[in-house]
Amino acid sequence: MKFHLPSFLLGYTAGAGSVLLSRHVRPLLVELATSAYRFGDMVMARTAIKQEDLEDLLAEAKARARRATANGHANGHARA
Amino acid sequence: MVVILIDGQASPAKVVRHAVASRRLRLAVPGLLGNRYMGRRLERTLHAWPGVEEVKAEPRSGRLLLRYGPEAPLLERLEEEGEDVSSEAPAAHEPPPRRPQAPAQPPPDEEPWHARTVDEVLRRCRTDRQGLSRAEAAARLKRHGANVVNGCPPRSRWSLLRAQVATVPMGLLMGSAAASALAGDVLESTAILAVVGLNAGIGYRIERRNEALLASWQRLEAGQAQVLRDGVLQDVPASDLVVGDVLLVRAGDVLPADARVLESHRLSVDEAPLTGESEPQPKGADPVAEDAPLAERHAMLYAGTAVSSGHGRAVIVATGSAMALARVRKLVEETVAPPTPMSRKLDRLDRRVALFSVGATVLSGAVGLAHGRPLAQVLRGAVALGVAALPEGLPIVATAALVRSMQRLHARGMVVRRVASAEALGGVTVICADKTGTLTRNEMRLEVLDVGQGAVDLASLRARPDAVLEDAPSLALAAALLNSDVDVHRNGHEVIIAGSATERALVTAAHDAGLDGAQLRRAYPRRRLMERSEGIHYVVSLHEAPEGGVAFVKGAPEQIIRLCSRDANGPLDARSRERLLKRNQALAEDGLRVLALGWRRVDLSRDEARDADYTFIGFMGLRDPLREGAADTLRQARVAGIRTIILTGDQKHTAEAVARQVGLRGETLVAKEVTARLSSPGGAEGDWLERVSVLARVTPEDKMALVRALRARGEIVAMAGDGINDAPALKAADVGVAVGARSSDMARQMADVVMAGEDLRGIIHAVGEGRIVQDNLRRSIRFLFATNLSEMALVVGASLLNAREPLLPLQLLWLNLLTDTLPGLALALEPGDADILDRPPAPPDAPLLPGDMARQVVRDALLMAGLGAAGMVLGGPPLAFGMLTAAQLGYAPVCRAPRHIHGGGYQGSGRFTVLVGGAVAMQGLALVVPPLRAVLGLPAPTWRAFAGLATGLVLPMTVSGLYRQGRRVLRRAAPRASVLVPADLEMSP
Known part of the structure; x- marks a missing residue:
């Protein structure tokens, strides 16, 4: 493989830079990751809440529908 | 509310929804969010409730579903509730609640403890003069939570970085990077993004270092208090204090909570940090009027204030977030810091530039299509023109000017927390100065x-x-x-005297004699x-x-x-x-x-x-003597065309006396009068705000209201203060200045500039630095806009005439990022005029590029474009590029401040020469170094190229010199005519 000086310098600078900067960059990365996790958690929470709301709505509708049916039957029996 | 007992601890769950028809109860349980172990425990516990059929805890939503049978005894009694919107979305980032907060403590404003008798206060707090029992104190602590006020969180690294990137100039840069990327110029796009990174990195590093420095000034608060529990005196951590505790206070104590005095012996308290009142206030057990302002509630002791003399007993009536101190903090949180004047002006300028750029791009595209050029070429040319119109060098030039100013201020003991504040100081038209501790020493x-x-x-x-x-x-x-x-x-060797400020002063004088x-x-x-x-x-x-x-x-x-x-x-x-x-x-x-x-x-x-x-x-x-340089500061401010208003919690006559001492004239108002005037319809518009020079008996709210009223009138307001009571106004002002390293933590956290020393003349120096930044930025903007406009004029002109493209995209980048930026930097780092503080501030609404300067910019840009066009005619695109670049470099000295300001010569000329000379050298290299020539698409240099370079460098200076000379001659001629005409008139019969 042919030695390519610009690529070598670019790679060396990137490696040395990341070692030198890691002390300063790490806390920033931690904060960025924390924000990302918070955002993810918030999305998950909102989704779960909406899912539960839908579940409650359907359950209530079902209960009301069944109760109305049951009342209808009861009235029918009473009339009979 | 449903209270669930888990492991012996009461946990109040909020009913989100209760549907009787479906017998489903949905509860929001504090602490459940993200905690599946708690979810399992809840499921096990609640499953044991009679009549419960199913329990399902969902840690993702923090809510719990409880389904019960027809005979569930307790649950059926719950009334059906509608959807509770507020409880629907528990914020995922909220910290898990530590303890149940109910029953909520009444805020101190709602309960006028100062107006109630001692017996009534004790009865309402369910305590007596011997204090609470240990068990009761523990129960109250559990119920109400710890006595802590959360400090202002320091600015996070993320917010520091965001503040660097989310600015108009940086938006401009990123927009041009995106445009270049769309046009397929990866090298150009990468170069622009590198500039963005460099700018953000410099700003971030400086602000981060300053935050760290300020954090090291945070004071350590004493955390113990003496209270009676079970009738026995005990040392208790301040965080464990509860309502009803009987507190023993003596000279030197910093009060840990709000308390109602039960008995006092020569008790006086220094309330300056909270009320701004310089005299220690005597305290006693007698109730005062219910509507008495905070500074006159002599029956109350407030957290954060210090006992000056005497001793006494008091019953705690408010802790944690219910304290008066916490209310000021809440006010600070609700206050929104205004954008800096520069960002507002850049925003305006940006809109115009964007409009101009889009217009030129559309025009160029339409003309290209009309001439029958291929669509791809037209698009590429249009994007290149758009990039040429944006002043890419502006952000780096602005950052450099601000950073240089920050360094100079740092050398004078002033820490600038926000880079843009260094410029905002230059536009200040009104300084609102707190009296106690800021203008005076707060030391009798x-x-x-x-x-x-x-x-x-x-x-x-x-x-x-x-x-x-x-x-x-x-x-x-x-x-x-x-x-x-x-x-x-x-x-x-040091003699320490503890007691009231007045008596300390007397004893010190006796010792000194x-x-x-x-x-x-x-x-x-x-x-x-x-x-x-x-x-x-x-x-x-x-x-x-x-x-x-x-x-x-x-x-x-x-x-x-x-x-x-x-x-x-x-x-x-x-x-x-x-x-x-x-x-x-x-x-x-x-x-x-x-x-x-x-x-x-x-x-x-x-x-x-x-x-x-x-x-x-x-x-x-x-x-209370004036601080060093206080009178001098106000005099210098007057000379610099800046009004000063003294704000104080003191009595009117004390405030007036200080105003006289510092040579301030104008109307003195008390807070009530200000509130009445501001609340009356159109009150903030009257000219009374221009006459007022002293405001006495003001609260933190009044200070903030005044700052806002002044800002609403278009003033640029700097607020100088040191106490907790100044914090909301410091945040609401255009520039907040915390005076002294001994200033309160809250004041320092809210300020844009923090002075380590207490010499107020530093503020005026900072204003001078700000004005230098403004002047230099104006000159840099003139240079950058004129050079960018010249490039646009050349490109659009060639397009209209259906000539060849005079500048390649990479040549445009070379011009914008290198040969324009270095002279721009040289102009931004000029040392400033010696008489900078002898002239009034620029009008707050003055644009960055005023009308006459805009005309100059257009004139100069057309001249440079004309030179480029001459090059195009004489030697084609390479000579056009060479002559335009040289003309731009030769234009830099034209934008410098007039020479007479510097007494015929320039200070700091070395830096200017090095930077502009460096740019000239780079242009020379571009002509002679083959790899660079290849990148820029230039042929081998000829004598014509060098002659073009020399002509371009000299011509702008020559034309400008001739123009100035001509105007001078005309000006000299004009007064003679005006003198002669009236003389003739007088002589005529």
Whole structure:
């Protein structure tokens, strides 16, 4: 493989830079990751809440529908 | 609300929805969010409830579903509830609640503790004078939570970085990077993004370092308090205090919670951090009027204030977020810091540039299509033109100017927390200065001692300890010392005096004059001290003396004069009393706190009346002295065209006296008057705001309201303060300046600029630095806009004439990022005019590029474009590029400040020469170095290329010089004509 000086310098600078900067960059990365996790958690929470709301709505509708049916039957029996 | 017991701990769950029809109960449980172990425990616990059929805890939503059967005894009693919107979305980032907060404590404003009697307060707090039992205190702590006020969180690294990137100039840069990427110019796009990264990195690093420096100034707060529990005195951590605890306070204590005084003994409290009141306030158990302002609630002790003298007992009535201190913090949180004037102006400028750029791009595209060029080529040319229109060098130039200014301010002991504030200071038109602790030292000093023959020179006064009762000045100082209730002890060579500010000042003056307090106390041991009481504004102390007993009296002059029957010259008649009262009045009008002194011989063995027959000794005048440079600062501010308004929690006459001392003239208003005027329709628009110079008895809310009213009138407001009570106004102002490293933590956290020292002249220096930044930015903007416009004019002109493209995209980038940026930087780093503070500030609404300068920019841009066009005609695109670049470099000296400002020569010319010379050298290299030539698409240089470079460099200076000379000649001619015309008129019959 042919030695390519610009690529070598670019790679060396990137490696040395990341070692030198890691002390300063790490806390920033931690904060960025924390924000990302918070955002993810918030999305998950909102989704779960909406899912539960839908579940409650359907359950209530079902209960009301069944109760109305049951009342209808009861009235029918009473009339009979 | 449903309370669930888990592991013996009550956890109040909020009913989100209860549907009776489906027998489903949905609860929001604090602490459940993200905690699946708690979810399982809840499921196990609730499953055991009678009638419960199913329990499903969902840690993702923090809610729990409870399905119950028809016979569930407790649940059926719950009323059906509608959807509770507020409880629907528990914020995922909220910290898990530590303890249930119910029942909520009433905010102190709702419960006027200061207006209630001691018995009523004790009854309402369900406690007595012996304090709470340990068990009750523990239960209350569990119920109400710890007594802590969350400090302002420091700016996170993310917010620091975001502040660097989310600015208009950076948006411009990123927009042009995106445009370049769309046009397929990866190299160009990468280069622009590198500039973005460099700018953000520099700003981030500086602000981060300053935040770290400020964090190191945070004070460590003492965390213990003495309370009675089970009738026994205990040391308790301040965070464990609860409502109902009986607190013992004494001189030197920093109060840990809001409390109602039960009993007091010479108790006075320094409330300056909270109210701005410079005098320590006497405290007592008697209730005050319900509508009394915070500064006049003498029955209350507030957290964050310090006991100056005496001791006492108080019952805690508010802790944690219910304290007055926490309310100020809430006010700070609700206040939104305004954008800096520069970002507002850049925003306006940006809109115009964007409009212009889009217009030129559309025009160029339409013309290209009309000439029948291929669509791809037209698009590429249009994007290149758009990139050319944006001043890419502006952000780096602005950052450099601001950073340089920050460095200069740092050298003067000022820490700038937000980079943009350095520029905002330059536009300040009004300085609102807090009085106590900012203009004055918040430290009383004896200024006048008058023992009958006018003021004694205190600097040269030497007391005679051997003849205390014979020598009048010695007698006055000894009487003040012996009559004062202070605690004096030595720490090495340092004498530490604890007590009220007034008495500390008196004792310090006595020590400074050569009296030894300890020796004097041994010679005149005190037998009794009779305190001030209702209607009696003096203190009497009885002492043993070598020739029998003596009584000293010190207090309000009117009452002391009444007690005295003679003075050093003989008996006091009506005229003498009148003379003394007038002297007292004169001293008081001078803003001094005046005390009078008297003495008499007494027989300590007999219980005789001690309220008459004293010998008048003299007057003592005390004052909170001005800080170093306070008067000078205000004078310099006037010269610089900046108004100053003093804001203080003090009484009106004290504030007026300080205003006189610093040479401030104008109307004095008290807070109530300001509130009334601001709340009246159109009140903020009247001209009263232009006349007012002093505001007395103001609260944090009043300070903030005034700052907002001034800003609404278009003023650029700087607020200088040091106390907690200044924090909301510091945040609401365009520039907040925290004065002194001893300023409160909250003030420093809210300020844009923090002064390490206490010399107020630093503020004016900072204003000067800000003006230099503004001037330099204007010059840089003139340069950058004119050069960018010249490129656009050349490109659009060629397009209109259907000529070849005169500039390649990479040549445009070379121009914008290198040969334009270096001269732009040189202009941004100019040292500034010597008379910068002798002229008024620029009008707040003045644009960055005013009308006449915009005309200059267009004229100069057309001239440079003309040179480029000449190059195009003579030698094609390469010569056009060479001549345009050279013309732009030659244009940089034209944009410098007029030479006469620097007395015929330029200061800091070296930097300018190096930067502009560097740019010229780079252009030379671009012509001769083959790889660079290849990148820029230039052929081998010819003599014509070098001749073009030389012409381009010289021509702008020559044309500008000729233009200036011509205007000077015209100006010289114009006054002569104006003088001659009236003379002719006068001579004509």
